[in-house]
Amino acid sequence: VVSGDSLVVEVSCFASHMEVVLPKLALSWHGYSVKEIHLNDERCTPSTSPRAFRWHLVASYGACGNIMRSNTTHVAYVNTIRMRTAKHFEDAVVRETLVNVEFACAYERDIRVSLNTIIQPMTSVINMTLPVKKGTFVARMLLYVNASYQFPYDAGDLLLSTLDTLFVGVVLKDEGLEIFPDNGRTKAHLVLVLNECWATPGPSPADDTRYTIIHHGCTNPRDSTAQVEENAVSQKCRFHVKVFRFVGNQTEIHLHCDVSLCDAMEAACSVKCPTSRMLPTWHSDVPTVPEQVLSIGPIRRR
16 A cells, blocks of 8 residues: 555555556545556556546556566566646646656565465476485476566466566475485585576477577577576576567477586586677586476467
8 A cells, every 4th residue: 555645555466467546536536637647658547437436557567667676585566656637726827736656566586485376387397316316306397477486377378479578487396304315415405407498389398499598507698588597506496588489380389498406515506607698608517417307388379
């Protein structure tokens, strides 16, 4: 709730959008018309009906002039309600008043929290093993609605346009600390690594038609929309990339990621990426391991 000068604005935060409710009667009494109210993007105006006592403003996170602000723990989407009114001052003069009301929705950047936010998320699951180690671990890959990595898409067909951004998270399932019988170390020493991620028009990871997103832990230097946000530093990985389409009549995208586990007590698990996107080579300190591929899809173009 945002208050000011007896004006109360209700803000609701959802997985894919923010919703603002304005008191219609109070605004009308102060001289504000629905035609003079909009968000940062002037095309985003209130919806109303003759019988409603409230005006609604809905702002999708990738639209309406939303501004994303983030730090290491949270991501916030910020927008501003802009309201203009004109009042007569004496007989021949009109004075305009402009009121700006800023509002925001903030989300914790925690993939683990998101695993419990939806009953049947769109997910891929594999069992992972460590080379020369005993024990099996579970990794999950999910597709998320926005940069908070808190709201996975529901299971079923996913429709996205080439204007959308795909947020991808991979997490090692947390089942408590497990002791390796051979050396007494705990699961806390494990680091999850994204080695390769690519897209294909069909469900097979071995499809000859493919588009590389991540290679040796680093983003494709020719794709400026791809960004790795977390890799080879903890038990979760995150990256995002702008949605694209394959040339021809292909209508689907299937995403595949080759992941591995690294024991931080025995190896350097860091990934070293080139500082310039013009460099054609990648380098990683992570030891080579057998492929363990997560696949998720289809993502259909709308």
